[in-house]
């Protein structure tokens with residue numbers, strides 16, 4: 001094993017998929033980066049790019065995500081790097097443009113970078129410094145030009161080989177938030193739409209009412225997938241699992257989606273008490289903590305008020 005110390009840790013989730021976690025970043029985001037190896041396409045699909053290896057630990061030597069993927073021995077991968085020597089091509093997907101999902105992206109310049117086409121203006125070059133939160137944090141915006149892809153887009157390599165992964169538009173956290181579904185592995189990647197045991201956050205640019213629509217879509221999608229999996233002869237090998245941009249991975253998707261939706265419905269119905277109030281980026285924010293500790297929320301107060309004027313979803 002390497003004696004070098006890395007800002008990242010990789011663990012195996014499935015036969016082809018790894019979670020790469022930045023465990024000690026200076027922003028305390030602890031972002032999840034997912035790497036799916038597609039041997040048939042000689043490609044590695046990387047979901048999100050993390051915080052650029054900016055660790056609080058001064059002894060960390062490997063701070064480049066690309067260097068980690070190409071050189072760092074991973075115990076769960078028989079002691080080999082995930083993409084030894086960088087021989088496999090990359091496809092990068094950003095679940096949305098927030099800084100803690102893009103800071104390493106320049107290391108992959110020249111590879112396709114996919115993002116949601118739901119709101120091209122949100123990702124326009126003039127809007128990115130603000131919408132990535134880079135400008136409010138005093139960070140230099142990484143330079144990248146995403147290819148904007150539609151809802152239902154099936155990701156193929158440049159040679160046309162399918163990766164088995166498809167893009168779903170799930171706006172709410174931000175207008176460009178997307179989810180990915182890996183049909184072979186039955187894995188749903190939801191970025192910052194939700195997670196457990198860490199505060200779900202909406203920025204000023206988010207929308208709780210649009211989030212509910214995306215949640216309804218995903219719940220329906222996962223219910224159908226779970227039924228399909230059960231219906232395949234010999235296919236009772238489990239339900240769809242969910243992987244989020246922070247904290248949550250390999251959890252039953254339907255249970256987590258329904259739980260998060262129910263919690264936010266209680267917030268909007270006024271059944272959860274505001275625990276704290278303070279100003280973030282010029283907007284009064286409110287915090288709610290579910291008693292069980294599974295879900296908590298921080299969002300601009302105006303988003304709750306706006307959602308209250310819309311129809312409160314049925315649970």
Ligand SMILES: [Zn+2]
Nearest residue numbers: 096098173192
């Ligand atoms: Zn985010």
